[in-house]
Amino acid sequence: MYFVDRSIAVIKPKQPFLDWLNGVPENDIKLSLADIRNDCTVLMIPEVNEQEDGISYIDDIADKLFEMELASWYEDESVWPQKRTLKLFWEWFDVEIHSMLVDTLDSEIQNSPQDVIAQ
Structure with a gap:
């Protein structure tokens, strides 16, 4: 085991996201907030010591995260x-x-060739 020089951010949908999701005409399955918060997106972000620094980084990429x-x-x-x-x-x-x-x-992390959140 070893420490990685990154921090992480967990993105959890809230009620307005669920309302949008359940309102999409093509959506035949109605979900609950617990359903969509069960398995959330986890991002590696630059190493931070303060919550505010992590939030500031998320602010900078929020448009890409939203999409x-x-x-x-x-x-x-x-x-x-x-x-x-x-x-x-x-x-x-x-x-x-x-x-x-x-x-x-002990194995190396394999990077995906797709650049999901390019800056």
Whole structure:
């Protein structure tokens, strides 16, 4: 085991995201908040010692995160909310910042060739 020079952020949908999701016409299955908060997106972010630094980083990439979360449910952008602001991101998502990341495996991390969140 070894410490990794990254921190993590967990993106958790809130009720407004669920309301949008359940309101999409193509959605035949009605989900609960517990359903969509059960298996959330976890991001490696730059190493931070203060929560505020992690939140600031999330603010900087919130537009890409918002799109990524929407696309994980519906790739059709026509059903996405048209005005995706930083304020709306924080209304739709909780973010947990965790400063310590430990790798428990001896094998190297394999990176995906797809650049999901390019800066």
